[in-house]
Amino acid sequence: MNILGIETSCDETSAAVLQKGHVLSNIISSQFIHKTYGGVVPELASREHERLIVSVVDRAIIEANIQKTDLDIIAATSGPGLIGAVMVGLCFAQGLGYSLGLPFIPVNHIEAHIFSPFIQESGDRKALSEPFISLTVSGGHTMLSLVDPDLHYNVIGRTIDDAAGEAFDKTGKMLGLDYPAGPLIDKLAEEGDPEFHLFPRALTSHSRTSRSYRDNYDFSFSGLKTSVLNYIEQNDRAFIEKHLPDIAASIQAAIIDVLVEKTVAAAIKYKVMNISVAGGVSANSGLRKKMAFACKEQDILLTIPKAVYSTDNAAMIASLASLKLARGRAEQNSYDVAPFASFDYC
Ligand SMILES: Nc1ncnc2c1ncn2[C@@H]1O[C@H](COP(=O)(O)OP(=O)(O)OP(=O)(O)O)[C@@H](O)[C@H]1O
Ligand SMILES: [Mg+2]
Secondary structure: OEEEEEEOOOOEEEEEEEEOOEEEEEEEEEOHHHHHHOOOOHHHHHHHHHHHHHHHHHHHHHHOOOOHHHOOEEEEEEEOOOHHHHHHHHHHHHHHHHHHOOOEEEEEHHHHHHHHHHOEOOOOOOOOOOOEEEEEEOOOOEEEEEEOOOOOEEEEEEEOOOOHHHHHHHHHHHOOOOOOOHHHHHHHHOOOOOOOOOOOOOOOOOOOOOOOOOOOOOEOOHHHHHHHHHHHHHOOHHHHHHOHHHHHHHHHHHHHHHHHHHHHHHHHHOOOOEEEEEOHHHHOHHHHHHHHHHHHHOOOEEEOOOHHHOOOOOHHHHHHHHHHHHOOOOOOOOOOOOOOOOOOOO
16 A cells, blocks of 8 residues: 655645554655745745655655656645645645545644654554553644554643743844754754853743642643744843754753653653653754653653654654554545644643
8 A cells, every 4th residue: 555645734735655553754844945044934935845845745755766657646735834835735635646546645744743653664663552651742732642553642742832842943043043953953052051041941840820720731832932032132142152052952851841841741640651752942952861760660651753754754644644544543535635834632
């Protein structure tokens, strides 16, 4: 069974082919046009997807060493995301599927992130057989879910304001870094002192507010943003430049401490011995290290996708379609499905 997956929810145009659930190709074309604007411009994103979609899909099929006529199923992101961007990939996928007479499976982008740690490559033995706590940390979402291997999940916590990726990107922008700043802060932090400045860790045991953090799995990063802004305004530019790695490391530590504390606390509370971390921020080297250390201390098994499957990619879309098919949970022939912009927390 060959599945073609297509992903265009934000600023990556991506197509992947999976054969019997294993990745044969995963082409990702990132849009650099947005750098000049310091964030993604929705209309430009849609136009770039339109420009790139045909060649990206062709490359995915060529790299998989198959023909279009060898495809059995088409899957595509139906949301959440930038509505125009989602529409480009969804309409293209539906058009291609219809012309080839194939079943079409719509895939929720955030659910695809949740299950991305279980993307199979040839020779892989990763199995989705146990319940797990999923920390999904991306540019637009930060949430903790209790997930079962049948693909059911309950969201037990989420951000009440900014996403973790957004916190990286916006504090990075304040420091003069390009968009997306997450990977740049990660790189700078390698050379910096994470204890150089104590930025706030809201709704955790480190928090100075009276609001209870116990059994509270929600996140808040807007206070961190304000705190970084105040810190930059209170110090001169030369000081900030000189200590850029230390400030980056301190910001990263503030974000990571919150993510690790809440995720491990959720695993203990729900008596689940597996944690997975997904979404663009799961590529962060500091988060990977600290989460691995905390999980080891509690005897919890940690699964994180390879960095290429952390940020937006079509392999995760095709992979969730494949998991749904294997469990008899795929909505096939959904040619009337409409694109949607925001995630419905259940
Ligand atoms: N190494 C890294 N360290 C920290 N953040 C990172 C790293 N790599 C990527 N990111 C962040 O990941 C985010 C992008 O992730 P992703 O592509 O999953 O988000 P998105 O698709 O834009 O949002 P969503 O999935 O919520 O719709 C950006 O905020 C980026 O800064
Ligand atoms: Mg994403």
